[in-house]
Amino acid sequence: MKIYIAGHRGMVGSAIWRHFENSDQETELIGKSSKELDLRNQAAVADFIASEKPDVIIDAAARVGGILANNDYPYQFLMENMQIQNNLISASIANNIQKFVFLGSSCIYPKLAPQPLKEEHLLTGSLEPTNEWYAIAKISGVKVTESIRKQFGYDYVSLMPTNLYGPFDNFDLQTSHVLPAMIRKFHEAKENGHAPVGLWGSGSPMREFLHVDDLAKAVGFAVRNRLEHNLYNVGSGSDLSIKELAENIQKVVGHQGEIQWDTTKPDGTPRKWMDSSLLRAMGWAPEIGLEEGIRDTYQWFQQNINQIKEVKLT
Ligand SMILES: NC(=O)C1=CN([C@@H]2O[C@H](COP(=O)(O)OP(=O)(O)OC[C@H]3O[C@@H](n4cnc5c(N)ncnc54)[C@H](OP(=O)(O)O)[C@@H]3O)[C@@H](O)[C@H]2O)C=CC1
Numbered sequence: 214m215k216i217y218i219a220g221h222r223g224m225v226g227s228a229i230w231r232h233f234e235n236s237d238q239e240t241e242l243i244g245k246s247s248k249e250l251d252l253r254n255q256a257a258v259a260d261f262i263a264s265e266k267p268d269v270i271i272d273a274a275a276r277v278g279g280i281l282a283n284n285d286y287p288y289q290f291l292m293e294n295m296q297i298q299n300n301l302i303s304a305s306i307a308n309n310i311q312k313f314v315f316l317g318s319s320c321i322y323p324k325l326a327p328q329p330l331k332e333e334h335l336l337t338g339s340l341e342p343t344n345e346w347y348a349i350a351k352i353s354g355v356k357v358t359e360s361i362r363k364q365f366g367y368d369y370v371s372l373m374p375t376n377l378y379g380p381f382d383n384f385d386l387q388t389s390h391v392l393p394a395m396i397r398k399f400h401e402a403k404e405n406g407h408a409p410v411g412l413w414g415s416g417s418p419m420r421e422f423l424h425v426d427d428l429a430k431a432v433g434f435a436v437r438n439r440l441e442h443n444l445y446n447v448g449s450g451s452d453l454s455i456k457e458l459a460e461n462i463q464k465v466v467g468h469q470g471e472i473q474w475d476t477t478k479p480d481g482t483p484r485k486w487m488d489s490s491l492l493r494a495m496g497w498a499p500e501i502g503l504e505e506g507i508r509d510t511y512q513w514f515q516q517n518i519n520q521i522k523e524v525k526l527t
């Protein structure tokens with residue numbers, strides 16, 4: 214089986230690559246960096262897929278970022294993500310590729326949908342303003358895979374991960390997500406005599422976190438099985454406040470200074486805890502707890518501190 218992992222160098226793509234490398238020696242894996250193949254270029258994507266003709270495509274390529282990046286660059290988060298996913302999916306259809314795994318995000322659900330979020334809550338209310346641009350792109354991807362299932366009967370599936378973290382994450386303090394940002398901020402403050410750490414918002418929003426290796430297992434599950442539905446939530450099942458997360462990470466890092474909250478920065482969605490029972494019923498379950506995951510990620514950060522990824526937005 215030949216699998217093309219789009220975005221194979223990213224946090225999620227590299228975890229999926231490791232998953233298949235470690236679990237399935239017969240599988241041939243292919244990947245291209247954005248410098249080798251800009252997925253916004255439709256003709257280049259069409260040529261690449263026609264020449265490689267993979268059996269499966271996993272789309273882990275996207276313009277990705279935390280709450281500030283989403284809020285400050287709405288055009289990139291909407292347009293680039295539509296371009297990337299549309300180019301990959303249309304080339305996949307043009308080459309009769311029967312299996313495609315699309316990755317969305319828990320932000321596709323309405324800001325104030327009932328918790329825990331279920332797949333049926335999609336499009337039942339207005340979105341969170343800070344990331345509605347990215348959410349609309351992802352929702353369109355979910356609907357495209359649904360249209361392909363309906364019209365062609367191909368096994369195209371959309372997985373909606375919760376907030377992810379782990380090795381090869383983005384640690385740029387402006388564009389990253391909260392967990393890697395906290396690891397870096399507490400580490401640098403500790404090294405600087407336990408200086409105060411500045412965090413964003415009020416600390417009261419709740420977030421659910423899943424280690425990226427558990428997500429990679431869910432993707433492997435979706436590739437190896439024909440899933441019955443189009444849309445599946447992929448979460449750990451438990452959430453905590455940003456304040457609690459900060460205290461957990463502060464303890465793991467060993468920082469003993471003050472935490473200061475900058476309420477001029479946005480809180481975003483108050484809560485986006487997902488019900489992942491649909492995928493769990495198929496046999497997938499997360500294995501890496503948050504405490505263990507934070508420790509492992511901090512260890513990875515320290516071992517790779519001189520080459521951590523910092524995604525800049527222009
Ligand atoms: N991180 C999270 O918390 C969550 C992520 N997701 C989803 O998981 C997927 C991957 O996210 P994550 O791994 O965190 O993101 P990263 O930023 O770590 O990786 C994104 C990847 O996409 C590639 N990419 C971006 N733009 C282009 C382009 N124009 N052409 C070719 N490749 C491109 C990058 O390639 P290169 O490195 O070569 O430049 C990079 O490898 C996304 O679909 C995201 O929506 C879903 C929920 C949560």
Ligand SMILES: C[C@H]1O[C@H](OP(=O)(O)OP(=O)(O)OC[C@H]2O[C@@H](n3cnc4c(=O)[nH]c(N)nc43)[C@H](O)[C@@H]2O)[C@@H](O)[C@@H](O)C1=O
Pocket residue numbers: 278279280281283318319320344347348375376377388389390391392394395411412413414415418420455478479480481482
């Ligand atoms: C995966 C998910 O990720 C994004 O949504 P988000 O979860 O709101 O993003 P976030 O991780 O950046 O913030 C979570 C919370 O944490 C608070 N916070 C405190 N201090 C820092 C801080 O230093 N950095 C960041 N980034 N956040 C901080 C921050 O104010 C917010 O209340 C979108 O991409 C969305 O589309 C999406 O899919």
